Amino acid sequence: MYLKAIVIFFLSFSSLAQVGIGTTEPTAALDINGTLRIREFSEETNVAIAKDSILVISRNGNVSRISSKKIIESSLVTSIKGHIESSTNVSIPVIDGVVKVPYNDMEFDMNDEFDTNTATFTAKQDGIYHVFAQIKTRSTIAVSQEVGIMILKNGSIISKNSYANVGISPPIRSTQSLVKLNANETISFNIISSLESISMYANKDESYFTIHQIR
Numbered sequence: 001m002y003l004k005a006i007v008i009f010f011l012s013f014s015s016l017a018q019v020g021i022g023t024t025e026p027t028a029a030l031d032i033n034g035t036l037r038i039r040e041f042s043e044e045t046n047v048a049i050a051k052d053s054i055l056v057i058s059r060n061g062n063v064s065r066i067s068s069k070k071i072i073e074s075s076l077v078t079s080i081k082g083h084i085e086s087s088t089n090v091s092i093p094v095i096d097g098v099v100k101v102p103y104n105d106m107e108f109d110m111n112d113e114f115d116t117n118t119a120t121f122t123a124k125q126d127g128i129y130h131v132f133a134q135i136k137t138r139s140t141i142a143v144s145q146e147v148g149i150m151i152l153k154n155g156s157i158i159s160k161n162s163y164a165n166v167g168i169s170p171p172i173r174s175t176q177s178l179v180k181l182n183a184n185e186t187i188s189f190n191i192i193s194s195l196e197s198i199s200m201y202a203n204k205d206e207s208y209f210t211i212h213q214i215r
Contacts, residue, residue, distance in 0.1 A: 018030075018031060020032075020033070021033065021034065022034040028062065054066055054068050076110055077110075077127070077212070077214075078110065078111055078123070078124075078125075078127070078129060078211055078212065078213035079108065079109075079110040079111075079212055080108065080109045080110070080113065080114055080121065080209075080210060080211040080212070081106070081107040081108055081204075081208065082105060082106045082109070082114055082208065082209055082210075083103060083105055083107065083204035083205075083207060083208035083209070084101070084102060084104060084105070084201075084203075084207040085104055085105030085203075086202035089138050089199055089201055089202050090199070090200050090202045091197055091198070091199040091200075092191075092197060092200075094196060094197055097192055097193060097194065098191070098192055099190065099191050099193075099198065100119055100188060100189065100190055100191075101119060101133065101135060101189040101191055101207075102119055103116070103119045103189065103207075103208075103209055104116045104119065105204070107208075111124055114211075118188075119189070120186050120187070121186060121187040121188070122184060122185070122186050123182070123183055123186070125183050125213075126183055127181060127213045127215060128178060128180055128181075128213070128214050128215045129178070129179050129187070129211055129212065129214065130176070130177075130178055130210075130211070130212045130213075130214055131151050131159070131176060131177055131178075131210070131211050132174065132175075132176040132210045132211075133149055133151060133174065133175055133189045133208075133209040134149070134172065134174035134206070134207065134208055134209070135149050135172070135173055135174075135191060135198075135207045136200060136206040136207050137171055137173075137198060137199060137201075138199040138200055138201055145193070145194050145195055146162060146163060146164045146192070146193060146194045147163075147192075147193045147194075147195070148160060148161055148163065148173050148191070148192040148193070149161055149162070149175050149189065149190070149191055149192070150162070150175065150189065150190045150192055151175055151176075151179075151187065151188075152187065152188045153179055153181070153185065153186070154185055155186075155188070158179055159176065160175060160192070161173050161175040162192045172206075187211065189209060
């Protein structure tokens with residue numbers, strides 16, 4: 001009985017203790033100050049388990065598990081192409097000379113970074129991005145009437161192509177730029193016009209945008 005109590009005591013103590021190898025001040029259940037070698041291991045054949053069983057070492061040396069999906073997403077560069085999609089051509093009012101381009105459909109969005117509800121791109125990672133946008137208006141615009149398109153970073157203009165029409169019917173406006181973005185910074189697109197409303201072609205080969213991360 002006495003021996004059983006001792007065994008229970010040591011088992012309870014060891015379950016709460018921190019063990020150090022190469023250190024006298026462990027900060028985890030097992031703290032190894034040195035290299036780690038595994039001579040033998042079994043191969044996991046269950047893909048459903050293996051895909052979420054990746055071990056990583058954090059900056060402070062702790063070993064943790066992270067899903068393979070998160071690792072893949074962090075390595076994939078941004079690659080997006082979107083456009084205006086509608087069963088009819090789109091007419092939108094212009095308030096105070098500016099209106100957001102209603103890009104509402106995606107041809108592809110590899111990292112799921114563009115919100116079609118708000119027509120806004122939010123970067124998931126730091127990088128250099130190439131951004132292109134184009135619109136094609138449906139109706140003839142008089143020579144004196146201005147129409148243009150802008151790229152905005154966090155709500156501020158970084159690229160603009162806007163001028164009065166020069167007899168082109170219907171007119172096309174496009175603009176592009178390289179931009180440095182940090183994670184969670186945004187890109188959006190505005191139309192600038194002296195018209196009260198803009199009517200645009202709603203198809204993917206005339207009113208569209210692309211965003212590609214180059215590094």
